[in-house]
Amino acid sequence: MRLSQLFTKTTRNVPADETAKNAQLLIRAGFIHKEMAGVYAYLPLGLRVLENIKQIVREEMDAIGGQELIMTSLQRKELWETTDRWDDKQVDVWFKSQLKNGTAVGLAWSHEEPITAMMKNYLSSYRDLPAYAYQFQTKLRNELRAKSGIMRGREFVMKDLYSYSRSEAEHQKFYDAVTAAYMKVFKRVGLGDSTFFTLASGGAFTQFSHEFQTVSEAGEDTIYLNKAKKIAINKEVLSDEVLKQLAVKRDELEEVEAAEVGNIFNFGTSKSEQLGLYFTDEDGKQQPVVLGSYGIGITRLAGVIAEHFADDKGLVWPEAVAPAKVYLARLGNDAKVVKQADDLYERLTAGGVQVLYDDRDARPGEKFADADLLGIPYRLVISDKTVAGDHYELKARTEDTARQVSQGELLKTLAVKA
Ligand code: ATP
Numbered sequence: 001m002r003l004s005q006l007f008t009k010t011t012r013n014v015p016a017d018e019t020a021k022n023a024q025l026l027i028r029a030g031f032i033h034k035e036m037a038g039v040y041a042y043l044p045l046g047l048r049v050l051e052n053i054k055q056i057v058r059e060e061m062d063a064i065g066g067q068e069l070i071m072t073s074l075q076r077k078e079l080w081e082t083t084d085r086w087d088d089k090q091v092d093v094w095f096k097s098q099l100k101n102g103t104a105v106g107l108a109w110s111h112e113e114p115i116t117a118m119m120k121n122y123l124s125s126y127r128d129l130p131a132y133a134y135q136f137q138t139k140l141r142n143e144l145r146a147k148s149g150i151m152r153g154r155e156f157v158m159k160d161l162y163s164y165s166r167s168e169a170e171h172q173k174f175y176d177a178v179t180a181a182y183m184k185v186f187k188r189v190g191l192g193d194s195t196f197f198t199l200a201s202g203g204a205f206t207q208f209s210h211e212f213q214t215v216s217e218a219g220e221d222t223i224y225l226n227k228a229k230k231i232a233i234n235k236e237v238l239s240d241e242v243l244k245q246l247a248v249k250r251d252e253l254e255e256v257e258a259a260e261v262g263n264i265f266n267f268g269t270s271k272s273e274q275l276g277l278y279f280t281d282e283d284g285k286q287q288p289v290v291l292g293s294y295g296i297g298i299t300r301l302a303g304v305i306a307e308h309f310a311d312d313k314g315l316v317w318p319e320a321v322a323p324a325k326v327y328l329a330r331l332g333n334d335a336k337v338v339k340q341a342d343d344l345y346e347r348l349t350a351g352g353v354q355v356l357y358d359d360r361d362a363r364p365g366e367k368f369a370d371a372d373l374l375g376i377p378y379r380l381v382i383s384d385k386t387v388a389g390d391h392y393e394l395k396a397r398t399e400d401t402a403r404q405v406s407q408g409e410l411l412k413t414l415a416v417k418a
């Protein structure tokens with residue numbers, strides 16, 4: 001991608017009401033556009049980050065047997081009435097609307113009800129089970145407060161997976177597989193050491209659910225954490241009983257702020273019974289299907305990553321999610337410089353490396369500041385000086401100084417394919 005052709009631009013102007021660091025940086029870098037509080041558009045570079053995160057999640061969900069689909073955003077009132085989740089007193093984030101003929105519809109804030117009702121078409125025998133379906137979808141939630149930038153949207157992208165199992169034991173096995181897959185996801189996006197499997201409230205069948213909490217000052221949750229023992233408890237469920245169950249003492253736990261990046265949930269057979277999802281077991285008996293529900297906030301995760309790695313110069317993306325691996329800064333318009341930069345851009349791109357090519361007619365200081373603000377892992381400079389010296393100038397985003405490298409070293413460091 002050539003920056004001379006990218007329509008977005010970096011800016012110093014951030015909406016006055018935007019107080020969250022993640023959104024401030026993402027707006028300044030041109031990754032997102034704020035439409036209104038809690039509602040953001042994802043611009044080309046921001047979309048690349050989301051797509052990279054989604055791809056990591058997709059690979060891990062596919063690896064445990066997940067099958068991707070997309071449910072609808074318009075939902076039937078009757079389904080949610082059946083499970084007593086239509087009333088605003090039960091679910092306080094609903095956006096609701098109606099068809100021309102007056103029929104009420106809900107705008108999707110979650111999907112347990114419609115997907116479980118839909119599964120009645122496909123799951124009726126023990127032979128059809130277990131089944132695992134997931135999607136990436138824009139959820140709409142009328143959140144009371146939206147002050148955390150993209151970490152709390154009124155419109156946001158979630159990965160939600162639903163598991164349908166024959167028994168509690170079969171369910172538990174998959175629940176554990178999802179737990180492991182989620183940890184792989186958080187590790188791959190660079191948050192492995194700061195994300196904890198956390199005991200939390202909720203759960204229709206069990207008393208608790210589990211959250212994945214990333215330690216972050218920007219998070220809205222408080223958790224009690226013992227890093228060494230990898231024990232984390234959401235403040236909302238901290239009690240003597242819970243401490244005893246986890247064999248940990250209160251004074252072994254540290255109170256920290258955290259952001260919930262994922263949540264996994266056992267619904268037991270409650271929803272299947274309400275919505276009529278039964279299967280015939282090996283003895284010919286009708287049994288309700290066991291439902292599990294597993295979310296990851298994709299856009300929240302992007303915000304948490306932005307917050308976690310940012311420094312005083314701007315964003316710092318881990319390679320796995322960065323919108324490009326290399327920021328190629330061409331300094332000056334000398335024919336030799338242009339030729340070498342153009343050639344290198346082609347060479348890197350052909351070798352499977354994503355490059356943001358700063359071919360704009362701008363001052364070096366401006367290019368360097370943008371390279372830092374955008375948070376691209378490597379900055380590569382081509383100038384009169386480097387052409388004359390027959391070397392390149394390479395700097396990792398996390399390093400303070402650039403070093404001179406030969407072409408061979410460059411291709412090796414960037415893992416450019418032959
Ligand atoms: P929270 O307590 O933060 O409101 P939740 O319990 O309502 O979250 P779930 O319904 O379990 O969240 O949604 C699954 C995941 O989606 C959450 O773990 C979180 O990562 C993400 N998420 C939830 N609400 C939002 C939101 N308003 N904006 C962005 N991501 C969200």
Ligand code: MG
Pocket residue numbers: none
């Ligand atoms: Mg919520």
